[in-house]
Amino acid sequence: MEATLITDLPFLDAAATEAPVVTPTLPPAVIASRLQRAWATALFYLTDARLLWRFMRSGARMQLAKTRIEELKRAYYGALQVKKVARVDGRYFREYFAPGMPSAAYDTYIASTVNRLVPFRGDADTLNLVFLAITKKCPLACEHCFEWDALNEKEVLSRADIQDMVAQFQARHVTQIFFSGGEPMLRVNDLVAVVEAAQPGTDFWVFTSGFNFTRDNAQSLKRAGFTGVSISLDHHEPARHNAFRGSPDAYANAVQAAAHAHEAGLVVNLSLCVTQDFTTPANLLAYARLARQLGVTFIQILEPRAVGHYAGQAVDLSHAQVALLEEFYLEMNYGPDYLDWPLVHYYGYHQRRMGCGGAADRFLYVDTDGDLHACPFCQKKSGSALCSSKGGSLDAALASLKTRGCHPFAQASM
Numbered sequence: 001m002e003a004t005l006i007t008d009l010p011f012l013d014a015a016a017t018e019a020p021v022v023t024p025t026l027p028p029a030v031i032a033s034r035l036q037r038a039w040a041t042a043l044f045y046l047t048d049a050r051l052l053w054r055f056m057r058s059g060a061r062m063q064l065a066k067t068r069i070e071e072l073k074r075a076y077y078g079a080l081q082v083k084k085v086a087r088v089d090g091r092y093f094r095e096y097f098a099p100g101m102p103s104a105a106y107d108t109y110i111a112s113t114v115n116r117l118v119p120f121r122g123d124a125d126t127l128n129l130v131f132l133a134i135t136k137k138c139p140l141a142c143e144h145c146f147e148w149d150a151l152n153e154k155e156v157l158s159r160a161d162i163q164d165m166v167a168q169f170q171a172r173h174v175t176q177i178f179f180s181g182g183e184p185m186l187r188v189n190d191l192v193a194v195v196e197a198a199q200p201g202t203d204f205w206v207f208t209s210g211f212n213f214t215r216d217n218a219q220s221l222k223r224a225g226f227t228g229v230s231i232s233l234d235h236h237e238p239a240r241h242n243a244f245r246g247s248p249d250a251y252a253n254a255v256q257a258a259a260h261a262h263e264a265g266l267v268v269n270l271s272l273c274v275t276q277d278f279t280t281p282a283n284l285l286a287y288a289r290l291a292r293q294l295g296v297t298f299i300q301i302l303e304p305r306a307v308g309h310y311a312g313q314a315v316d317l318s319h320a321q322v323a324l325l326e327e328f329y330l331e332m333n334y335g336p337d338y339l340d341w342p343l344v345h346y347y348g349y350h351q352r353r354m355g356c357g358g359a360a361d362r363f364l365y366v367d368t369d370g371d372l373h374a375c376p377f378c379q380k381k382s383g384s385a386l387c388s389s390k391g392g393s394l395d396a397a398l399a400s401l402k403t404r405g406c407h408p409f410a411q412a413s414m
Contacts, residue, residue, distance in 0.1 A: 021238050021252045026262045026295030029086040029093075032340035040085040040092045047101055051110045055120050068117040076350060080334050084343050086297040088228075089265040096269060096298045096345035097129055097363075099175050100227065104201040109175040125172045127398070129363040131376055134162055134190070135182035136368045140209055141246030142232075144273050144315075146308035146376050147182065147368065156369045159190045163197055165366065165385045168394050170199050178205045178230065180376075182368065185212040192224040203227040207271070209245060210253030218260035228267030230300065231257050235278065236286045244273075258294045269298040269345075276304075279321040284328045291342045299332075301325060301346040305377040322348070364401060372401050380404070 056062040086093045091100035099105035136153045185208045205228045235241040238251035261268045304315040329346040365373040370386040373379045383397025
């Protein structure tokens with residue numbers, strides 16, 4: 001099966017007739033002031049120290065935990081020091097896959113991290129993050145969709161099923177849940193009801209193309225308790241993003257969603273699938289400039305994988321393109337010229353150095369049937385998250401997933 005280039009798709013030919021998209025300029029979330037950054041950094045330090053003392057309860061154990069945390073930071077960041085901080089609705093954010101501080105979710109996240117290094121709470125739960133697909137329905141036809149074979153089939157998950165899964169994951173100290181699909185905004189009323197019924201201690205996010213992300217819906221999500229929204233935007237040029245997503249309205253919807261989320265006080269992430277055609281220095285910088293204009297907090301870089309609609313296609317990036325992405329990640333996050341630009345999250349950078357945290361080690365994926373997988377790209381069923389309704393054990397399913405581990409994609413990225 002040959003890959004279809006976006007330049008072959010009809011939306012590009014129709015670009016001249018499409019209405020121009022007005023991209024708003026929104027206030028930045030990333031802190032520009034050196035003094036305010038220093039204050040936020042000090043606040044993180046004091047909060048972590050307070051939590052460490054609360055968990056360890058002795059000077060010797062606290063010192064042991066501090067030593068192991070420093071070792072973990074060196075393994076993850078090397079000699080780099082995190083400087084950039086974003087502030088949204090009174091909370092501070094430094095990592096996309098970490099809850100904002102202050103919050104009960106942040107405290108639980110630190111507790112799980114410390115417990116992993118110096119056990120103190122009598123359990124071995126290490127799962128921090130769950131990607132939970134709640135619908136098979138989607139109005140788009142995205143070039144890279146990993147749920148392509150399930151799209152627009154009959155729904156399986158009820159609102160009660162979603163509530164039950166959320167409750168079970170919260171009971172296991174999960175601090176971030178990302179609702180995906182399909183297009184989860186098609187079930188916005190269910191999203192609101194589920195999060196309203198959830199316990200404190202978890203940051204909730206929704207993945208969306210921007211479809212149905214109206215001002216009213218953004219406000220409803222915020223009132224319900226959502227922390228953020230991850231908006232799929234795969235090109236800085238409207239026509240090319242529209243072609244990639246199979247809709248002439250995709251770019252306008254994404255940009256408008258960013259504006260509505262920003263207005264509602266939600267953290268905004270732009271999720272970018274970096275294809276072979278896209279991955280050039282000029283495109284990456286133009287995309288980052290657009291993200292800065294939109295006032296977003298994070299840019300998430302996803303490498304394409306040969307699953308779903310890309311199955312059987314040669315979509316992997318070249319070694320030179322991977323090196324370019326790593327250079328972009330380092331420069332945007334640590335370069336002195338970009339301290340007030342959005343933070344870049346590029347999981348592949350750390351995955352190649354530390355291994356994959358999927359397969360219920362730190363995160364996992366639940367598909368639209370409620371089945372567990374190592375991650376969205378490593379799709380091989382390993383039990384169900386609907387254990388209470390099926391008479392099974394979620395602990396047993398998670399243990400099986402950990403034993404099975406990750407797909408060869410994870411190893412190929414090392």
